[in-house]
Amino acid sequence: MANAMYDTGRNAFLNADVDFTADTIKMALVSSSYTPNLTTHDFWNDVSANVVGTPQTLANKTTSAGVADCDDVTFTAVSSGSTVAYLVLYKDTGTPATSQLI
Numbered sequence: 022m023a024n025a026m027y028d029t030g031r032n033a034f035l036n037a038d039v040d041f042t043a044d045t046i047k048m049a050l051v052s053s054s055y056t057p058n059l060t061t062h063d064f065w066n067d068v069s070a071n072v073v074g075t076p077q078t079l080a081n082k083t084t085s086a087g088v089a090d091c092d093d094v095t096f097t098a099v100s101s102g103s104t105v106a107y108l109v110l111y112k113d114t115g116t117p118a119t120s121q122l123i
Contacts, residue, residue, distance in 0.1 A: 025057070025059055026059070026123060027059050027062055027063065027122040027123065028060050028063075029063040030121060030122050030123040033112070033121045033123075034123075038121065039121055039123065041082055041084055041089050042082045042083065042084060044112045044113075045078060045113045045114075046078070046079045046082065046091075046110060046112055046113070046123070047077060047078050047079065047110070047111055047113045048076060048079060048108055048109070048110055049068070049069075049072050049073075049074075049076035049077075049108070049109045049111070050072065050073040050074050050076075050096055050099065050103075050105040050107075050108060051068060051071050051072060051073065051105065051106060051107040051108070051109050052071045052072075052103070052104055052105065052106060053104055053105075053106035055068060055070075055071035055106070057107065063121070063122060064111075064117065064118055064119060064120055064121060064122060065111045065113070065117040065118075065120035065121075066117035066120075067122065068109055068111075069117050073099055073100075073103045073104075073105050074096045074097075074098045074099040074100070074103070075096070075097075076111075076113075077094045077095070078113070079091040079092070080092045109122065109123075110122075110123040
């Protein structure tokens, strides 16, 4: 799959419900067991059962000319032989049912 955003993630940016630089944004490795649905999946609980390793918090986030950037992300707790099919970004609220997928 090419780069894509969840429909509700786009809306969250437009409604100022996600602030890339101020909010806690995490990146997760997700297995091929997950089938993305960009229309109906909205929160981390739609994805979390398929996570590989431990999601990482993005550090030193910046935006410029419509481009989001952060420090390089390192995943240290990935089991040998794991298959990763997707990277998923989400706003972490501490509650999977309210953590907005991006």
